[in-house]
Amino acid sequence: MAVRTILRMGDPRLLQVASPVESIPSAWLDRLLDDMFDTMRAADGVGLAAPQIGEGYRVVVFGFDENARYPQQSPVPRTVLINPRIEVTDPTQLMDWEGCLSVPGMRGRVARPTAIRYQGLDATGEPIDRTVSGFHARVVLHECDHLDGILYPQRISDMREFGFEEALAVED
Numbered sequence: 001m002a003v004r005t006i007l008r009m010g011d012p013r014l015l016q017v018a019s020p021v022e023s024i025p026s027a028w029l030d031r032l033l034d035d036m037f038d039t040m041r042a043a044d045g046v047g048l049a050a051p052q053i054g055e056g057y058r059v060v061v062f063g064f065d066e067n068a069r070y071p072q073q074s075p076v077p078r079t080v081l082i083n084p085r086i087e088v089t090d091p092t093q094l095m096d097w098e099g100c101l102s103v104p105g106m107r108g109r110v111a112r113p114t115a116i117r118y119q120g121l122d123a124t125g126e127p128i129d130r131t132v133s134g135f136h137a138r139v140v141l142h143e144c145d146h147l148d149g150i151l152y153p154q155r156i157s158d159m160r161e162f163g164f165e166e167a168l169a170v171e172d
């Protein structure tokens, strides 16, 4: 178990499309997941994608009971999601503020679909199939974007709503 270095925006590894995980479960995967949760916790994040620690695989972790970076948001169950697939179930766009451990100190307002169904595997290879909305959907969409080399600033439509956390009047 180890807290790993989080790559920051500008690192070309964050722009790559990640590869599917072929063997689940595995000792390698368990170690990767331990490192991801340790790293996410140390940075007080609500989610982390494997490419953010330089591992180009389709693995994300997320979840929290309460979080200092997003104090207004409802809890999201602690989840390991491998080789995810996402289907939009309610395309109505919701605007909300996002941050990213790879873009430290900044926030931006991003439109995301209201509800999604996500499927994938957990660390033991058991299927996950959930339909979620609101912040839970936003977290999953944000983390899964990392697997396709997309960082949230690329999804900001009005760049006036992107800036330093300390300078922005952001409520959540």
Ligand code: NI
Binding pocket: 099, 100, 101, 102, 142, 143, 146
């Ligand atoms: Ni992120």
